[in-house]
Amino acid sequence: MADMFSTRAKSWDSYRQVSMAFALVDKIKEENLIDKYTDVIEIGCGTGLVGLEFANTAHHITMVDTSEGMLQELRKKMKDKCCENISIVHGDISQVHTIASVIIVFMTLHHIEDIDQFVVEVKSRLSDGGTIVIGDLYTEDGSFHPNFKVPHNGFSEDELTSVFQRQGFKDTTIEPLTTIEREDKKYKLFILRSTK
Numbered sequence: 001m002a003d004m005f006s007t008r009a010k011s012w013d014s015y016r017q018v019s020m021a022f023a024l025v026d027k028i029k030e031e032n033l034i035d036k037y038t039d040v041i042e043i044g045c046g047t048g049l050v051g052l053e054f055a056n057t058a059h060h061i062t063m064v065d066t067s068e069g070m071l072q073e074l075r076k077k078m079k080d081k082c083c084e085n086i087s088i089v090h091g092d093i094s095q096v097h098t099i100a101s102v103i104i105v106f107m108t109l110h111h112i113e114d115i116d117q118f119v120v121e122v123k124s125r126l127s128d129g130g131t132i133v134i135g136d137l138y139t140e141d142g143s144f145h146p147n148f149k150v151p152h153n154g155f156s157e158d159e160l161t162s163v164f165q166r167q168g169f170k171d172t173t174i175e176p177l178t179t180i181e182r183e184d185k186k187y188k189l190f191i192l193r194s195t196k
Contacts (some may be wrong), residue, residue: 002042020189021049024106024135025176027191033102033131034058041100041125043093044108047073051104055083062098063091101130107189109136110152115160119167125196132169134160134192135177144187160192169194 033143038058042051045063050129052138065071089095112118122132137154157174180187
């Protein structure tokens with residue numbers, strides 16, 4: 001899967017990808033979730049469309065991705081900015097050895113097989129009272145990824161609320177984030193927030 005993303009990395013920042021990412025960025029900014037004291041981890045950061053928007057706001061950002069191609073594109077962008085407060089981890093959440101008060105997961109969750117285990121890993125890297133923010137697909141018919149199979153064709157609100165409840169999170173909220181159109185089909189994205 002990581003190799004597939006590496007081959008697509010150079011052309012990743014399409015209008016659609018950018019507009020989806022900025023919908024999440026705008027929501028996080030509206031809610032003032034990140035300030036100069038906030039340590040952030042972004043899982044599945046890709047080319048940095050979300051995380052780099054907080055480079056001048058956050059105390060520190062750890063950007064994590066399994067695709068070296070995506071991280072190469074991220075490094076190119078970082079050369080154009082002052083990013084001394086950003087660390088890059090090539091791998092998944094198991095390779096992250098830091099604690100954050102905000103963890104961001106954008107359009108990555110549907111690629112993860114074991115959601116419960118992932119949430120356990122997230123919880124161990126969140127400070128007490130910390131927040132996870134997820135942007136991803138509502139349940140769809142599988143056509144969002146027509147050329148390959150992913151573990152999850154989106155999620156229902158009940159499904160994710162149950163997962164976070166099982167893992168001891170609180171104040172889980174899920175609401176519509178944006179709608180994107182691809183090949184005459186519309187796909188709805190949600191934003192989830194939950195507190196450790």
